Amino acid sequence: GDSVTQMEGPVTLSEEAFLTINCTYTATGYPSLFWYVQYPGEGLQLLLKATKADDKGSNKGFEATYRKETTSFHLEKGSVQVSDSAVYFCALSLRAGTALIFGKGTTLSVSS
């Protein structure tokens, strides 16, 4: 079935370090791909999205490129901040109104 696999966390980095969180997917069709972020005590917020192969989603310094050949959507940021500490979820959607399929989430902890 359709699924999303994320790298296990937690990821612990120092401020200004480079971040990569790996995400790969399995899907029967052509999904849209998303990264959501969950700050402590809050709900999930859309961070970025990409809707077709080779699209790059970007927001708040984060980027992810939809790679159909490797079925991946890795999240990257060049210089993380303490305020980026949160849980990051990769997700896919195959059609409107159907379940958004989430990965297990990766906890990022950034220290100053």
Add this chain to the structure above:
Amino acid sequence: EPEVTQTPSHQVTQMGQEVILRCVPISNHLYFYWYRQILGQKVEFLVSFYNNEISEKSEIFDDQFSVERPDGSNFTLKIRSTKLEDSAMYFCASSDYGVNSPLHFGNGTRLTVT
């Protein structure tokens, strides 16, 4: 920016009791969803709702669960007879039409069943 709002933020109930979790989706959205997140685990899909009926549900969404849109603004999740394992954070979400339309989530209701 419009938000999805959920009430209450925290609900404590005894095993076997009925609970109703409430959500106000974004007003012009067409699809509504419930997800849950057991502490420290992944976000799990429960049900989606479109055009006043369930469009998809997971195997978690058994006969103990029901959803309703009682008026033009609210979207509710009812658990008829709560079990200990229903303790989780429940998130409501809504989206506009189209596969590329992202889901907008509320801040969640933490349900604790004792």
